[in-house]
Amino acid sequence: MSEAVLELRNIARHYREGDARLDILVDVDLAIYPGETVALVAPSGAGKSTLLHIAGLLERADGGETLINSAPTSKMNDRERTSLRRSAIGFVYQFHHLLPEFSALENVVLPQMINGLGRKDAEGRAQQLLEYLRLGTRASHRPSELSGGEQQRVAIARAVANAPHLLLADEPTGNLDPRTAEHVFATLLTLARHSGLAALIATHNLDLAEQMDRRVTLRDGRVEELP
Numbered sequence: 290m291s292e293a294v295l296e297l298r299n300i301a302r303h304y305r306e307g308d309a310r311l312d313i314l315v316d317v318d319l320a321i322y323p324g325e326t327v328a329l330v331a332p333s334g335a336g337k338s339t340l341l342h343i344a345g346l347l348e349r350a351d352g353g354e355t356l357i358n359s360a361p362t363s364k365m366n367d368r369e370r371t372s373l374r375r376s377a378i379g380f381v382y383q384f385h386h387l388l389p390e391f392s393a394l395e396n397v398v399l400p401q402m403i404n405g406l407g408r409k410d411a412e413g414r415a416q417q418l419l420e421y422l423r424l425g426t427r428a429s430h431r432p433s434e435l436s437g438g439e440q441q442r443v444a445i446a447r448a449v450a451n452a453p454h455l456l457l458a459d460e461p462t463g464n465l466d467p468r469t470a471e472h473v474f475a476t477l478l479t480l481a482r483h484s485g486l487a488a489l490i491a492t493h494n495l496d497l498a499e500q501m502d503r504r505v506t507l508r509d510g511r512v513e514e515l516p
């Protein structure tokens with residue numbers, strides 16, 4: 290088998306609330322391989338967002354190791370982690386978080402320029418991605434001029450703009466009506482499979498989770514495989 294894109298080893302994370310200590314992640318082990326789509330299905334408060342933030346190098350664990358393409362990240366400094374995150378990891382959130390004053394195209398161009406690509410190449414790739422997501426004619430529109438489903442598709446284009454190896458999504462369709470959610474989710478899965486991405490997607494929607502290659506949950510701070 291090829292090497293894991295994401296590997297979490299013995300990850301622990303707790304928060305403090307006054308004198309109390311909340312052990313959210315106790316001993317999380319998880320590996321995701323290229324082209325694999327994995328659903329993270331767990332009750333509210335179980336620690337899904339915490340796990341995604343640690344996997345995405347947005348937050349540090351209290352113990353254990355996060356490996357991206359086999360590279361351990363816990364001893365990297367913040368600059369190294371940010372640089373790895375920008376090149377290897379894409380994020381989609383429940384709310385699109387697009388920059389309101391920029392067009393759809395510019396929202397997809399910006400992360401590429403931040404990652405060092407020239408404007409012309411970035412615009413070419415952004416246009417191509419938007420067309421692939423059937424948003425070619427909406428490229429010059431600002432987020433407020435797009436429907437919820439279109440906004441979320443632009444957010445997906447932005448997440449994959451730098452051709453990441455790992456796609457992380459936190460309830461990416463949680464804010465959409467069921468039909469739009471189904472459509473956006475199908476788009477996300479097609480894109481992930483087409484690009485050979487490893488994807489970890491937190492969702493409450495069991496129908497959507499069923500469409501993914503594997504399902505895992507969090508129980509008492511540990512990852513368990515679901516049938």
Ligand SMILES: Nc1ncnc2c1ncn2[C@@H]1O[C@H](COP(=O)(O)OP(=O)(O)OP(=O)(O)O)[C@@H](O)[C@H]1O
Pocket residue numbers: 304305306311313331332333334335336337338339340
């Ligand atoms: N910075 C923080 N400080 C203290 N407690 C926190 C912090 N972040 C999260 N928590 C707590 O940790 C627990 C797990 O939170 P997390 O957001 O990871 O859960 P979740 O499974 O994503 O939930 P949801 O499905 O509702 O988004 C919750 O009880 C939350 O209140």
